[in-house]
Amino acid sequence: MTALPQSCEKKLGLVIDLDTCVGCHACVVNCKEWNTSNYGAPLSDTDAYGADPSGTFLNRVHTYEVTPDVGVPQIVHFPKSCLHCDDAPCVTVCPTGASFKRSEDGIVLVNEDDCMGCGLCAWACPYGARELDALAGVMKKCTLCVDRIYNENLPEEDRIPACVRTCPSGARHFGDLGDPDSDVSKLVADRSGVDLMPEMQTKPVNKYLPPRPKDTLLQDSAALELVATEPKGFLAWLDKALGAL
Amino acid sequence: MADTRIGARPSPKVSDEIRQTTCYMCACRCGINVHMQDGKVKYIEGNRDHPVNKGVLCAKGSAGIMQHYSPARLKAPMKRVGPRGSGEFEDISWDEAYDIAVGWLKPIRETDPKRLAFFTGRDQSQSFTSFWAQAYGTPNYAAHGGFCSVNMAAAGIYTMGGAFWEFGQPDWDRARLVMIFGVAEDHDSNPIKAGIGRLKANGGKVIGVNPIRSGYNAVADEWIGITPGTDGLFILSLIHELLKAGKIDLDYLGRYTNAGFLIRTDDPATADHGMFLRDDAGKPQVVDRATGALAVYDTPGVRPDLAADLQQDGKTYKPALQLLAEAYLDPQYAPEAVANRCGISADRIRAVAAELARVAFEEEITLDQPWTDWKGERHETMIGRPVTFHAMRGISAHSNGFQTCRALHILQILLGSVEVPGGFRFKPPYPKPPEAHPKPNAVGVPGQPLAGPHLGFPMGPEDLQLCEDGTPLRIDKAFTWENPFSVHGLMHMVISNAHAGDPYKIDTLFMYMANMAWNSTMNTSEVMKMLTDTDENGDYVIPHIIYSDAYSSETVAFADLILPDTTYLERHDCISLLDRPICEAEAAADAIRWPVVAPDRDVKGFQSALIDLGARLGLPGFVNEDGSQTYADYADYIVNHQRRPGVGPLAGWRGVDGTDEGRGDANPDQLQRYIDNGGFWSSHIPAEAQYYKPWNKSYQDWAVKIGLFDKAMPYVFNLYLEPMRKLQRAAEGHGSCQPPDHLRARIQATCTPLPAWYEPFEDGIVDRDEYPIHALTQRPMHMYHSWGSQNAWLRQITNVNRLYIPGKVWDEQGFEDGDWAEVTSIHASITVPVARMDALNPDTVWTWNAIGKRRGAWALGDGAPEAERGFLLNHLIHELQPPKGDGRRWANSDPITGQAAWFDLRVKIRRLPPEQVSQPAHEAQVSPVGTGPENVSYGEGF
Amino acid sequence: MNPAPSVIVFSSLTGLGFGLLAWLGLGIPDVTGAAAFLMYALGYGLALGGLLASTFHLGNPGNARKAFSQWRTSWLSREAILAVAALLIVAPYAFGRVFLGGAPAELGWLGALACVATVFTTAMIYAQLKTVPRWSTPMTPVLFLGYAVGGGALLAGQATLATILLAFLGVVQLGAWTLGDARFADVGSTLETATGLGAIGSVRQLEAPHSGTNYLLTEMAYQIGRKHAVKLRIIGFLFAIALPLLILQATPGGLLWMALAVVCHLVGVFATRWLFFAEAKHVVALYYGK
Numbered sequence A: 001m002t003a004l005p006q007s008c009e010k011k012l013g014l015v016i017d018l019d020t021c022v023g024c025h026a027c028v029v030n031c032k033e034w035n036t037s038n039y040g041a042p043l044s045d046t047d048a049y050g051a052d053p054s055g056t057f058l059n060r061v062h063t064y065e066v067t068p069d070v071g072v073p074q075i076v077h078f079p080k081s082c083l084h085c086d087d088a089p090c091v092t093v094c095p096t097g098a099s100f101k102r103s104e105d106g107i108v109l110v111n112e113d114d115c116m117g118c119g120l121c122a123w124a125c126p127y128g129a130r131e132l133d134a135l136a137g138v139m140k141k142c143t144l145c146v147d148r149i150y151n152e153n154l155p156e157e158d159r160i161p162a163c164v165r166t167c168p169s170g171a172r173h174f175g176d177l178g179d180p181d182s183d184v185s186k187l188v189a190d191r192s193g194v195d196l197m198p199e200m201q202t203k204p205v206n207k208y209l210p211p212r213p214k215d216t217l218l219q220d221s222a223a224l225e226l227v228a229t230e231p232k233g234f235l236a237w238l239d240k241a242l243g244a245l
Numbered sequence B: 001m002a003d004t005r006i007g008a009r010p011s012p013k014v015s016d017e018i019r020q021t022t023c024y025m026c027a028c029r030c031g032i033n034v035h036m037q038d039g040k041v042k043y044i045e046g047n048r049d050h051p052v053n054k055g056v057l058c059a060k061g062s063a064g065i066m067q068h069y070s071p072a073r074l075k076a077p078m079k080r081v082g083p084r085g086s087g088e089f090e091d092i093s094w095d096e097a098y099d100i101a102v103g104w105l106k107p108i109r110e111t112d113p114k115r116l117a118f119f120t121g122r123d124q125s126q127s128f129t130s131f132w133a134q135a136y137g138t139p140n141y142a143a144h145g146g147f148c149s150v151n152m153a154a155a156g157i158y159t160m161g162g163a164f165w166e167f168g169q170p171d172w173d174r175a176r177l178v179m180i181f182g183v184a185e186d187h188d189s190n191p192i193k194a195g196i197g198r199l200k201a202n203g204g205k206v207i208g209v210n211p212i213r214s215g216y217n218a219v220a221d222e223w224i225g226i227t228p229g230t231d232g233l234f235i236l237s238l239i240h241e242l243l244k245a246g247k248i249d250l251d252y253l254g255r256y257t258n259a260g261f262l263i264r265t266d267d268p269a270t271a272d273h274g275m276f277l278r279d280d281a282g283k284p285q286v287v288d289r290a291t292g293a294l295a296v297y298d299t300p301g302v303r304p305d306l307a308a309d310l311q312q313d314g315k316t317y318k319p320a321l322q323l324l325a326e327a328y329l330d331p332q333y334a335p336e337a338v339a340n341r342c343g344i345s346a347d348r349i350r351a352v353a354a355e356l357a358r359v360a361f362e363e364e365i366t367l368d369q370p371w372t373d374w375k376g377e378r379h380e381t382m383i384g385r386p387v388t389f390h391a392m393r394g395i396s397a398h399s400n401g402f403q404t405c406r407a408l409h410i411l412q413i414l415l416g417s418v419e420v421p422g423g424f425r426f427k428p429p430y431p432k433p434p435e436a437h438p439k440p441n442a443v444g445v446p447g448q449p450l451a452g453p454h455l456g457f458p459m460g461p462e463d464l465q466l467c468e469d470g471t472p473l474r475i476d477k478a479f480t481w482e483n484p485f486s487v488h489g490l491m492h493m494v495i496s497n498a499h500a501g502d503p504y505k506i507d508t509l510f511m512y513m514a515n516m517a518w519n520s521t522m523n524t525s526e527v528m529k530m531l532t533d534t535d536e537n538g539d540y541v542i543p544h545i546i547y548s549d550a551y552s553s554e555t556v557a558f559a560d561l562i563l564p565d566t567t568y569l570e571r572h573d574c575i576s577l578l579d580r581p582i583c584e585a586e587a588a589a590d591a592i593r594w595p596v597v598a599p600d601r602d603v604k605g606f607q608s609a610l611i612d613l614g615a616r617l618g619l620p621g622f623v624n625e626d627g628s629q630t631y632a633d634y635a636d637y638i639v640n641h642q643r644r645p646g647v648g649p650l651a652g653w654r655g656v657d658g659t660d661e662g663r664g665d666a667n668p669d670q671l672q673r674y675i676d677n678g679g680f681w682s683s684h685i686p687a688e689a690q691y692y693k694p695w696n697k698s699y700q701d702w703a704v705k706i707g708l709f710d711k712a713m714p715y716v717f718n719l720y721l722e723p724m725r726k727l728q729r730a731a732e733g734h735g736s737c738q739p740p741d742h743l744r745a746r747i748q749a750t751c752t753p754l755p756a757w758y759e760p761f762e763d764g765i766v767d768r769d770e771y772p773i774h775a776l777t778q779r780p781m782h783m784y785h786s787w788g789s790q791n792a793w794l795r796q797i798t799n800v801n802r803l804y805i806p807g808k809v810w811d812e813q814g815f816e817d818g819d820w821a822e823v824t825s826i827h828a829s830i831t832v833p834v835a836r837m838d839a840l841n842p843d844t845v846w847t848w849n850a851i852g853k854r855r856g857a858w859a860l861g862d863g864a865p866e867a868e869r870g871f872l873l874n875h876l877i878h879e880l881q882p883p884k885g886d887g888r889r890w891a892n893s894d895p896i897t898g899q900a901a902w903f904d905l906r907v908k909i910r911r912l913p914p915e916q917v918s919q920p921a922h923e924a925q926v927s928p929v930g931t932g933p934e935n936v937s938y939g940e941g942f
Numbered sequence C: 001m002n003p004a005p006s007v008i009v010f011s012s013l014t015g016l017g018f019g020l021l022a023w024l025g026l027g028i029p030d031v032t033g034a035a036a037f038l039m040y041a042l043g044y045g046l047a048l049g050g051l052l053a054s055t056f057h058l059g060n061p062g063n064a065r066k067a068f069s070q071w072r073t074s075w076l077s078r079e080a081i082l083a084v085a086a087l088l089i090v091a092p093y094a095f096g097r098v099f100l101g102g103a104p105a106e107l108g109w110l111g112a113l114a115c116v117a118t119v120f121t122t123a124m125i126y127a128q129l130k131t132v133p134r135w136s137t138p139m140t141p142v143l144f145l146g147y148a149v150g151g152g153a154l155l156a157g158q159a160t161l162a163t164i165l166l167a168f169l170g171v172v173q174l175g176a177w178t179l180g181d182a183r184f185a186d187v188g189s190t191l192e193t194a195t196g197l198g199a200i201g202s203v204r205q206l207e208a209p210h211s212g213t214n215y216l217l218t219e220m221a222y223q224i225g226r227k228h229a230v231k232l233r234i235i236g237f238l239f240a241i242a243l244p245l246l247i248l249q250a251t252p253g254g255l256l257w258m259a260l261a262v263v264c265h266l267v268g269v270f271a272t273r274w275l276f277f278a279e280a281k282h283v284v285a286l287y288y289g290k
Ligand SMILES: Nc1nc2c(c(=O)[nH]1)N[C@H]1C(S)=C(S)[C@@H](COP(=O)(O)OP(=O)(O)OC[C@H]3O[C@@H](n4cnc5c(=O)[nH]c(N)nc54)[C@H](O)[C@@H]3O)O[C@H]1N2
Pocket: B026, B027, B122, B148, B149, B181, B182, B183, B184, B185, B186, B187, B188, B189, B209, B210, B211, B212, B226, B227, B228, B229, B230, B231, B392, B393, B394, B395, B398, B776, B777, B778, B779, B780, B781, B782, B783, B784, B785, B849, B903
């Protein structure tokens, strides 16, 4: 049923650190690689070697330029996948019941066996987190690697999403955001994690950690105290300093 | 409906089997777990136990499946049937391929082996390919280092016995401040990303120095958008500030560097002006601070007096540090004096200097780890300066790169932050001073192997490789007065020199894994013409071209004979301590690749093909006394070859029973032991040997034990680089090996023993008002040069590159979204799509490297955006500098190392309306492998 | 939003069809026999044709039957159920009208209600989408209903009724455009809120996550030039409302004139419906700098 659960036992999700993401697309491709041969239909690519290649990805990295009122422009790499919203509009719009949010862990999934490929859920999602696969005709989205995180065929330490496991810079964190004592919740609290488009009232589970303040050296650093301004003065200092060693 | 939903805790089978090998989607060489199902590769992930990547995997590595199943894979040996460049080939057998190659190579070996030029790209078997070339006897061998980053490597080794790059790394876990110069990606891809992640998690900071604020510079806490080519000036200004504030580590300098070496300074006209005062045994001397007496620098107990002068026999000597201080305290390096040129405000320069000093000296760390130095002195602790640096091609790919890199190393050394906790650390087999490297060899004798390795580290004019008449011995003119310390050769000059017959003509150009007709060459359009040019008889000016590639690249179309390689999942390989291993600062490590799947085409690992070819040519080392082939294939070579007694390509599990490390007999089981261990071997450096390695007795002993070298070789860092002075001295007329007159002034100006900044050559030659803009390229993190475009997943991320234009220029010229531009250098013009970027040095434009493709290459279909709208900047960059009026054209390279000066390029820009096709638009090549399928849905099979 | 032909055809035709059927249910016009047959055929033809068109939009039509299951939450599911219900309720009434010379009025009213409700649910599919601010207003159901009853009246040959309703529709349409133009800004979604980076400064796309296009871009980042939009609004308004009104008021009437008015209206409906999609900006376009 596409009604949203009253409450979820856990709120599993991702925390993405925009201060650390270098924009390498590792998470994008590893997600594609894992998901093309696991959950549901493969993620297809059309005109793969031709003039207009296009394919299904569950996670994509944008690059933005942010220009402060005063100071130097910054670049922010911005990975985006499903945010597993608490108030997921993509779920309630679904006419077939294919889209659902799990009460046990809050993961939003599409049951492809039920999906008729109407695309309405993708329209309902503010974040572009759903893509209709061109060849399979069913809706694809981030599964939070539900087939990894509980998978007893994987070693315990690997029961995390593929994108988190692969991220070279450690910019992606996975955990229970419903538990205020979890590492991810603490991280969000420490770093003032934010929701994307709060005005859409989707209550995303995934949080984004904003970049730390940048280009502050000029304000922060104290000038060096000079011991010499020319070679002779330096020599005198040198002699003294060597003596003190 | 609930019944069709997947279970609450789904636990599907992941794969039948995991095979652990080494990634090859770039030169970082991460460990990978290849999940196999039904005999097919299902999923590739990082190997958590691997020293390099510790489980993570980049975009390229994750797209390995698509590379392995690429439609552009070559399928069989081929011989050219159409004109060169057309791409028309016929499949042949390996026997026929070998016969053709032997038919070309055997006669010239017997008459004039230098007529073979054998150059390899970024392969990871240089110790093997150079062994082959040495056995063949041609002086003309090198890998790609000359056009890549030799400035970085050479400056590092000459200055401190090891380089950044992949030979050393910041102490990521202990550093508090990391300053990164000119790095977009580097070879150490995953470790740098992981390091930055850990540094930030620990609260450390990053300062990025780069004209472009993307990638690592985007996450940097402080971005210094420097004007290209001026880093040397900026660094010397930082040094100026540190000297003025006395913020240098005197104890460190006295102990571990040549700061105290005495240098003659009284009479510039004498031959030993600027040379060290040496004892009779030739050892440099210092004044002992305790006694005031002269002493050999490495005498136990002696601490040099860095402040004293020495007057002796009417001559004056000063310690190197004093010369250094005199040079850099000069007002020309004051922040105010350099600010404009560098595009960084004087206040900002001062703030950076202050921050470096603060972190180095106020955040000093101490490890409770006793150690003993080379002189036998025991130290109870290890003192750390948690400020460290990393740099790559942004400072090295300029014509002033060698000296800029040296300046940076001197900054590190002055701060006392090399090989200390929190600082910069070498990875085995480094540290290794220049003296410990071989000297170059370039005298080819018909029918004989070369006397020694091709490449090495000259220590003065006496080591140059010149004919009696002063002409170059090598086709690339390496180790000549034009580029005396060209320790990696100059691959970027081979085709144009061979075409020009300067210094001589060759017969066969044999290349491996370098796309020299496209993205790895300068002046691409002209190089394509040189490769197809014919002489008055209608014969090709370069008579034979043999090429080994794994894919249908642009260069394939220009070869006469193609030796098709396997993909990285189909062959044996070794990532060896003899070459460019996978060591980390705390461990020695090497690794293998092995065929986790068998090739389904008539292809062969190139090294195995080279072994077959070596045997057919009867090369020493490749045939037994009875004339039979010594090694069946590369796997056999990896296990059984010994470079020095007991030392072979792989260091792990040596000895017949596999119990030895580093040194030991061949172990027939060695490869299986590697496979069982996840594809790699590693051995930890003992705790007391982890830092201070060049001077650490226990490290030196360990290195000898493990076979890195045969005897301990402690040394000191070269603030003052005497071999440079030797070059200068020759240019001043001293000695018997003399440079040609037209080079004297340049050598004097550029080969300074203390690094000086001079402006990039192109800056000095072109009219800066006419060509006001610097043009750069950067590597995309998800693409490896030209290979990525054949990858169905990666090419979706980037199949068009645009030229990023700074807001100032954008507005001035009235650019709008979707516009194109004509970009013109002094040498050529290209037409390209553009985009605006503000987080960019205001005088710089840039684009992603190697996205542009030639039509027909890489099995891409008609209209592929890579060919229609993608482009290369290479067309604008000439391998020679513009003519200067004296009729001579110098290589567009660093005058010391020959490093290709890619980033010296200056251009002008003109707005064009939207909807163009990139120019130059080269005619299509025929694809010998057809084009890829319409659709891909890879997981279908599972 | 991508103005996909199947969706335009679907929403335009079902609107007109159910509008006509609704009037017929109310006995306007009060037809029986062959005349009723023709009118019901037209109504059913439009409604069924529209519904059929909607399936062309499905990636996996095999599962379309499952669309009836989620009436508790999904407006699309409700629409599917109501559309079928409406057609089923109207069927016996139509049968009576055509073949039996009449049917219980209550059944007709119920059918009319179902038809109107169907149109309302169609509208709500769009109106519920917060992600498309232009749609997510009460104006959307009013507009859809306006088109349905206005067009239905026209099809039903009710000159006076049609005149009043079209005039009303004209006002609604102009209002929807005016209010719609401000909706995106009112909702307040910007690239700054989309990225959470507004605290640092203004945000601009530097590089998209992929060079080419993808499902999101083709489906949700359709862009139509402003000038183009104004032109189309004029054409749409002229054909859907002004010309039919003119014909109704300034011509002697009769079947031919009425047919001309209907054709004009249909052309106009397609144009305005095309614009309804093409002008609607989905917030996801922000991520792509559009
Ligand atoms: N993903 C990926 N990884 C790769 C490769 C690849 O193709 N793709 N290639 C491999 C190879 S062969 C190499 S050599 C390495 C190269 O590794 P990098 O040196 O990191 O590669 P480049 O992309 O050349 O980056 C040069 C950087 O220097 C900056 N720069 C240019 N001029 C100046 C200057 O004057 N001053 C400063 N401070 N910065 C400047 C440029 O903006 C750019 O960021 O990468 C290796 N790793």
